[in-house]
Amino acid sequence: MLPRAKKQFGQHFLTDQHYIDRIITVISPQTTDVMIEIGPGPGALTAPLVERLAHLHAVEIDRDLAAALRARFSPEKLSLYETDVLAFDFAALKSRFRCVGNLPYNISTPFLFHLGEFADELIDATFMLQKEVVDRMVAGPGTPDYGRLSVMLQYRFAMTRLFVVPPSAFTPPPKVDSAIVRMVPLPANRPAADDSTRFAAMVTAGFGQRRKTLGNTLKPFVSAAQISACDIDPARRAETLSVAEFIRLSNCKA
């Protein structure tokens, strides 16, 4: 029997075997993979992963669910970290790792930013998220979904939306569609900002007032003349800039 879902932990449990099978197929776990699952809950994905892997790591905040997982899977098969994943130090895995999970939707954006800090150690990630969030992650410039999340994640990851999962696949059903996204860190020789803090601040400023021109929103960082010198029209808006153009602007100094 499924445990009662707790709203504060964003609990919607996957119960449709068809989608569980499809997710496991796209994850394609290999016996010796070092893999960590975020929010295993009652174990819809955990059980088939444990079956296929020599060992699985998992982070679960809900102590009732964690106790049930401990009772079901031996510590030889499952290392369970009973903590908030936003505070979890992925470096503790001491290895490059794969990451999977049906994420709690209330923390999805802060979690993606947190995981980004460990991108050098990440092999790949396969997540279920609200479809609306996945659409924003993969959106290109000039489209309505394109924003800070798109630029900050595309700066670091290649991302693909794999398939949509309807509310009926969960108990209780969420109000919105979900989607599976695959994230693969870009190679070390990717285009990069000289100063990643400045880059992030400029992206935030640019999208903070999406309707204003770059000449206006980026004033604290670069003058209109400097923007023009980067071959970018200062009358453009952030939502039209590619990730490469954001990098160029961020690297442009007085």
Ligand code: SAM
């Ligand atoms: N994987 C299960 C499934 O597919 O049925 C559960 C998915 S449910 C959408 C999200 C899970 O993440 C829940 O088990 C919830 O308790 C857990 N969770 C919520 N917030 C968390 C946090 N901050 N850190 C770690 N786990 C969290």
